[in-house]
Amino acid sequence: MLTKLTGGKVYDPANKIDGQIRDIYIRDGRIVERPLEHEPVNQEYNLSGKIVMAGAIDMHTHIGGGKVNIARMLLPEDHRGDPVAHTELCRAGCGHVAPSTLTTGYRYAEMGYTAGFEPAVLPINARQAHLEMGDTPIIDKGGYAMLGSDDLLLRMMAAKRDQNAINDYVAWTMHASQAMGIKVVNAGGISAFKFNQRFLDLDEQNSHYQVTPREVLNTLSRAVYELGVPHPLHVHGNNLGVPGNVETTLNTMAGVEGYPIHLTHIQFHSYGTEGDRKFSSGAARIAEAINQRKNVSADVGQILFGQTVTASGDNMSQFRNAHLGSPHKWVCMDIECDAGCGVVPFKYKDQNFVNALQWAIGLEIFLLVDDPWRIFLTTDHPNGAPFTSYPHLIKLLMDKTFRNDVFSRISPDAQAMSTLASIDREYSLYEIAIMTRAGAAKLVGLHDRGHLGAGAGADITVYTDQPDREAMFAKPDYVFKDGELVVKDGQVVKVTWGATHTVKPEFDRGIEKEIKKYFDAYHTVNMEHVKVTDQHIADDGRGRVQVHECKGRREKTTA
């Protein structure tokens, strides 16, 4: 079956196509070269006057795993307040800030997104995360396995084990949890919290293991690089939300010895201590550092005003902020002694000085970082705002008048502390396509997504060019997932099931002996039961695993 998308204005940054009129051909779920003259076209969509991009990729969104479920349980009012009735095609669901799995999939697809990556898959909890993502329709998914406060890793580091052994353990973890990357949350801090430490700076030692966050970051960023994993170490820095943490963030960038790292929801890590209230924007310094350091990328984690819920593995900062929760209820818990979890509902208010400045800091970072290939559009769903607010965020980036209009209505004290109004930059459609498609696919390591060249998976979104970018991005005309039309005029017309993307770096299986010994001694489950196999993901016929290429194991970079 050959499908032709005719005459659309194509934005495909991976292939350097900036708004040119192109025809796209799809065969068997893949984009193909222009076929021979005599080959019949089975189906043709006339897209003249329309904007064509690859399906968008959310490279950091909490859509599966334990803490999302806790957020759902904690907020019955969120679910009661936003019920979604079933239709002929779609099943019923509910929830605005922490929607049910099914509703998550439908809403992402209806916004033109075709992939989402859960950034905090706890290895011990990976099965739960994959089961939830397996229940999320249409979009592709994947996860980053969380190490960094992992007990065995810290033990190995405390014992000064060889980098190669650590690399093997990291690779084993990625296999066992079917991960696309490695994430560090408050390196070593989640473990330190359990030993009664309430802050942990980059060079402070975990009081039990005598390991510093800097050592964890160095070890893991090097491990990820040496294993050839395409996605750089995904770092949720220390001291989230603490005024003055801009120094920690800058030190983190400088501290990884040039290994590639991705700093996630960097807005929450860009706070200074200037001004009367000892809270100020560190955006300019952060942006300058990103512009200079080519090994660093970041996603913003923009906050938007309204009710949401923060769900993070960083129980240290969540415990610190629990009293700020609205409505006032929260959960902080340990998970199998390997990580933590904190869920605190939050209502960001535009007249609140801190919230308003957070909003401005996020936008400043977006606008001051020059290279759209290294800055990504996220709200850290649901921590900054639910993902359904992306079209609004895109409008803020693309429309200076609208942005300044909103800016003029936020807390005047925050306005005085921000340079946002003086920034003239407006994102172009090409840059938005880089940020949400080509760049995201490249960062995550998806070789066949995020672009429209021959051989790519036919994940395609078609918009009508409207001056109101929010309306435009909220309701695409067509969304194709693997060549099938899944959304028409912003409504799901077909429910398909996406793939789970993973990487499987090579490693020495000998490490399992040591891991098994640790599991037998300390864990509540058998090591073999923790491993999520391809079969488990594909089991019900709805999922499949797509393994992406690793660059191959590199030799030890330094002695």
Add this chain to the structure above:
Amino acid sequence: MSALTFTLKTQPKQSVDMSPITPDLLADKSLAEIQAIPLQCGNQQLRADALFEITGSDSSQLVIHSSEKLNYLGAKLGLKLKSGNLTIHGNTGAYLGLQMKSGAITLHGNAEAFAACEMAGGLLHVHGNVGDFLGGALPGNRKGMRGGTVIITGNAGDRAGDQMRRGMILIEGNVGSYCASRMLAGTIGVMGKMGVYLGFGMRRGTLLLFNSPALSPTIQDCGSHTLPFLKLMFKSMRGLPSKFAQLENNRVRRFAGDAAVDGKGEILVFGE
């Protein structure tokens, strides 16, 4: 003007969400509009006149001839208007008077679970029995009934007054287990017998009892007292259509608990 009256034509096979049928929501509607109101019945929507015979016109004096398949009767009553009366004949389902704010609901029959759930004001008078979680909170919520008066002439099920925050529940019959569990504040009176675990996790609030309860070790006996404030409380009950209106004796035995939580709740037992 005669009262607007809904009479079930046939017994519905599945439960019906009756929250759109209240004096508030019907106030400005013509009969034709009322007949066309969609009601969720199981997994389908039905017009109101497909389920009910609708007669009369005065929506402020609403009468419903009900069955236990009708849930959410009188939900959010008085939220928009400050008054409105709902009289129900026959049994009702769950969530009778959910979040009602003012006005009055009179039920001649029995109600199922979650009657007066998160009620904020007004009067709910049940001539019959009610199920579990009388005056409780919606599942997952932390606060139950926060105002108004509930009078039950019959019995109440388990967990009566669970997480109750304010207001008064007067039960002339018996209650099940866990009466006043996790109670935050307010008053519950029980003339009949109580089940086990009375006042389990009770933080504050007052229980008025007429039979000796079996109490857990975390609820302590504080001896017999003559409490002057009870006279004031009795005075406030004078006008109520209940046996509680005739209370005179302010000599009680006082128990305090649940010490496992705040321990500021008081359980007052008359006639000891």
